[in-house]
Amino acid sequence: MSLLALEDVTAFYGASQALHGVSLAVGEGEVVALMGRNGMGKTTTIRAILGLTPARTGRITFAGRPIAALPPHRIARLGIGLVPEGRRCFSNLTVAENLAASARKGEWTMARVVDLFPRLGERLGQYADTLSGGEQQMLAIGRALATNPRLLILDEATEGLAPVIRQDIWAAIRRLKAGGQSILVVDKTLAELLPVADRCFVLEKGATVFAGRPGELTPALQDRYLGV
Amino acid sequence: MSPREKAATLALLALLPAAALAALLLGETFYITLATRIAVLALAAVGLNIALGLGGLVSFGHAAFFGLGGYAAGVLATNAFNAEPLAFGLAGTTSMPAISLVAVLLCGLVALPIGLVSLRTSGVYFIMITLAFAQMIYYFAISWPAYGGEDGLSIYVRNAFPGVETAKPFSFFVLVFALLLAALALFHRLQASRFGAALEASRQNPVRLAALGISPFSIRLVAFVLSAMVTGLAGALFADLNRFVSPSMLSWHMSGELIVLVILGGKGRLAGPLAGAALYVAFEHVLGGLTERWQFFLGLVLLAVVFLARGGLIGLLAGRPRHG
Known part of the structure; x- marks a missing residue:
């Protein structure tokens, strides 16, 4: 059984429909890539999963339980850790406070987060808005991990970062995968994403148009759905 | 807290x-009484500073709690x-610890439904709803003759x-x-706790906090x-200080005064309410002696x-506040 499953989900921003039928599934311990060009509904899909833009029709289940009608904080408490697009840390809190504020009990303690991202350990007392972009991204991932999620969702976690930092982030994602963490990743850099992913879903105009293994996503398909 | 702020606070x-x-x-x-007035107003403002300073909740109705605390003292003492x-065969009391306890519990019980309703709104609507409740x-106090009505008690x-x-006076x-x-x-403990961090976070971005599994509504309600x-405790002490309680303690002027104390002193800062109250009472006393206006x-x-000094008096004394 899948940890997270979406079946034919639709969602609207006011009167305009953003999702026209998204289906995807993430199994326990799997890394799943969610892909598509800009504006195809990747972020909206994530917002729908977390109840931030509630799904109007379709089914969303997490660990076998329907979650579409729950408020966002209840969904998150079931075990979904979101790393939002654009490294949204709480800038008026220190690094330690960012990690502690929403932490929940589990194997991910502050010490383990610091072990994964040693640079955060050197900056625990600093305010989040004094960190570099890459460090803020690490903090956003660490903050999500500290909630001890069963599923980690990374929305464009490497966008706009220097190549060296991107490598650090991807190395961390690979370490998390090796540790058995289930992850749903949105990213545009196929060269780094495809080797990590167990399965891929591609969205176009708010609907799932491809589901399969990374190897099945042929250059022709990549060009059709993801090329610019 | 920076060393400079620590020094200023101490x-x-x-x-x-x-x-x-x-x-x-x-x-x-007379000056002992004036110092007591500063301490009581500072206590009331410390209360407001939890909502306004830490939580960013601009309550324009905290006079309700200040006044309810005052009336708790007045009514119990009168009976x-x-x-x-009193009702239900309970006796009145002149014991200050008992009165304080009643004032604090009463304010908590009244704040719960007010919070449940008003925290569903934000911004200017929150200000208006808290004002409406107050x-x-x-x-109600004005039109209740049993306890003095408009004349007070x-x-x-x-x-x-x-x-x-x-x-x-000095013992008091x-x-x-x-x-x-x-x-x-208590304020310092709250600010440094995980609860305080979550409250700060809810002020900056409630949606982001919800996505991390914390309900901003519950945090704000607490x-x-x-x-x-x-603030209710301060109200009970204020009534005892003046040996008088009247509906003016409940009026919207009082709510505004409490906000002024917090802003003057520096919102969200530990010693802000004390600095604000000291400045306010000094103004009231010195300028009030020169002119009625x-x-x-x-x-x-x-x-x-x-x-010019957005951190208030504490900002001037102790430098920039926390980020955000």
């Missing part, structure tokens, strides 16, 4: 009892004085605290100041209720603070 905390002690030695009872039982209680003898001669000051210290300790309870000058100072 200096302010030392200055007030030093002033009261000096007044005692010089036999200037004890007249030897009339006005409801204000007009006198407390003939200051209520008693075990081991403290409350009728002596020490008592009030001790409670202020306790409230400041902050609002705690805030009301501290002293509030005009207070307005100018407030404008200067808002435009």
Whole structure:
């Protein structure tokens, strides 16, 4: 059984429909890539999963339980850790406070987060808005991990970062995968994403148009759905 | 907290009892009362600072809790004085710890439904709804003749605290100041706790906090209720200080005054309410002696603070506040 499953989900921003039928599934311990060009509904899909833009029709289940009608904080408490697009840390809190504020009990303690991202350990007392972009991204991932999620969702976690930092982030994602963490990743850099992913879903105009293994996503398909 | 802010906080905390002690030695009872007034108003503002400073909740109805605390003291003392039982066969009391407990619990119980309704809104609607609730209680007090209505209610003898001669101004000051210290300790603990961090986070971005599994509504509700309870305690002490309680304690002017105290001193800062209350009472006393229109000058100072010194008096003394 899948940890997270979406079946034919639709969602609207006011009167305009953003999702026209998204289906995807993430199994326990799997890394799943969610892909598509800009504006195809990747972020909206994530917002729908977390109840931030509630799904109007379709089914969303997490660990076998329907979650579409729950408020966002209840969904998150079931075990979904979101790393939002654009490294949204709480800038008026220190690094330690960012990690502690929403932490929940589990194997991910502050010490383990610091072990994964040693640079955060050197900056625990600093305010989040004094960190570099890459460090803020690490903090956003660490903050999500500290909630001890069963599923980690990374929305464009490497966008706009220097190549060296991107490598650090991807190395961390690979370490998390090796540790058995289930992850749903949105990213545009196929060269780094495809080797990590167990399965891929591609969205176009708010609907799932491809589901399969990374190897099945042929250059022709990549060009059709993801090329610019 | 920066070393500079720590020094400024300790200096302010030392200055007030030093002033009261000096007044005692010089036999200037009036100035002891003035110092007590500062401490009580600071306590009320510490309460508001939890909601306004930490949570960013601009409550324009905290006079409701200040006044309810005051009426708790007034009503209990009056019933004890007249030897009339209250409702449900409960007796009145002149014991200050009992009155304080009633004031705090009453404010908590009233703040809970007010918070449940008003925290569903934000921004200007939150301000208006908290004001509306406070006005409801204000007009209720005015139209309830049993306890003085518009004329208010006198407390003939200051209520008693075990081991403290409350009728002596300096003893009463020490008592009030001790409670202020306790409230400041509570504020400091809250600010440094995970709860405090989550409250700060909810101020910056409630949606992001919800996505991490914390309900911003519950966090704010707890902050609002705690805030009301501290302000209610200050109200009970204020009634005892003046030995008088009237609907003016419940009026929207009072709510505004509490906001002014917090902004003048520096919102969200530990010693902000104390600095604000000291400045406010000093203005009231010095300028109030020169002109009846002293509030005009207070307005100018407030404008200067808002435009030039956004961290309030603490900001001037101790530098920039926390980020955000």
